[in-house]
Amino acid sequence: MVFDWTFLTGAGVATKLFSGVVTTLQLFAAAWIGGLAVALVIVALRAISFAPLGWFMRLFVEYHRNVPTVVQIMVWYFGVPEILPAPVQLWVNRSQSEFVFAAVALSLNVSAYYSEDIRSGLRAIPHTQIEAARAIGLSAFAAMRYVSIPQALRIAVPPLLNRTLILFKDTSLAMVIGVADLTYQVKAIENLTFRSFEVFAVATFVYLTFSLAIMGAGAWFGKRFPPGFKS
């Protein structure tokens, strides 16, 4: 097999690759921010003790954990527009709505996992910690700021980063509805140039670089901020 990297300079190949990487990163960023925001809302809502709301939130979390991400993306892209009002459907058909639907699906998917990780971080701090902090004279805010949140973060951040890695890899699934991310562009370039090996190698390298950065962040955090205590 002869490796030929000159194809990279060929008609629009580098542009395609670059726009694929940008789309992947944009989708990742959108889903990450959206997912974190929804997760915080879920954590707050699950603290309210109102049974029907509790059931609904449990169903929300279980749906996103037990249905493949691909299927969740399909439900949003193929299914949901059917029940939207006509003007919105028109917009969906006209514009590049794949990105929006993929971002929504990935956000909701990751929010279910994020909310569970945050909740288990919060639950792991015994209430006596707050009581002890208040007893030595810290205000309620200072007790949170200096005692419970630092400890909860040490427990919650490693699983959150692990899920962030999965989210980054899951952005590749958006290609099934035609989002022109890195995976999609790789397929397009392969069809165009037949340089499968080279283009797969480039894409694999790009994915691996970002994944290793996220894994490295996790390893660094675990070393720098080990859990305060073991329950």
Next chain:
Amino acid sequence: MIEIIRHHGTLLLVGSWPNGPLGGIAVTLLLAALGMILSFPIAILIGLARIGEWRWSRYAATAWVYAFRGIPLVMIIFWAYFVLPRVTGVAVPAFATALSAIVVYESAFLGEIVRAGLQGLPPGQLEAARSIGLSYRLAMWHVMLPQALANMLPSLVNQFVSTIKATSIVYIIGVQEVTFAAQQINSFEPDKALQTFVVLACFYFTVCYLISALAQYLERRLRSRRQWRTPPTPTGQEAT
């Protein structure tokens, strides 16, 4: 939704079998189960290499784990689709291509489960086994691995759920599993997309939810059994 299930239920369950090839959720489960079974021996080797004394095998296993945890499954499927026919010299069926990709992908995750299982055992187990005269290999085979496997069971069942979910992407290379069936139904009945995909989601949900519940049951049983058998040690050893 009832209509979709009534008209296309068997397509989602078993594909066009018995008049045609097996498909539907049956192939999904088959693919996930075979993927787990075939990757397990590789995972044990990875787990042993990761905790072993030999530096180069440790580096190789670590690189394998980090690489395949960092690449999306879709990319691994592309690689398998491209590499396998060249290596074997014949056209490889879609199912075998998907299975190979899943075996490689899952071996990294299972390898980490095996490593955690082995490292979760008290170090005294290996020391005791060695001191009664077992070689390192025999101590691993007869003392460490059987105990680690028992402790890993809940994680393995959870990983099975992850594998089932991961297989949903293999329809892109034409494997006729349940997501493929749903795409077919969507092309027969394009005006019922929401119902079709919600039914598909319900299929996955039912299967994965039941298996997750089994994992939780196993975990509870394991925890109660472990408390009964060993008192908490001051070193705070815990299975991860």
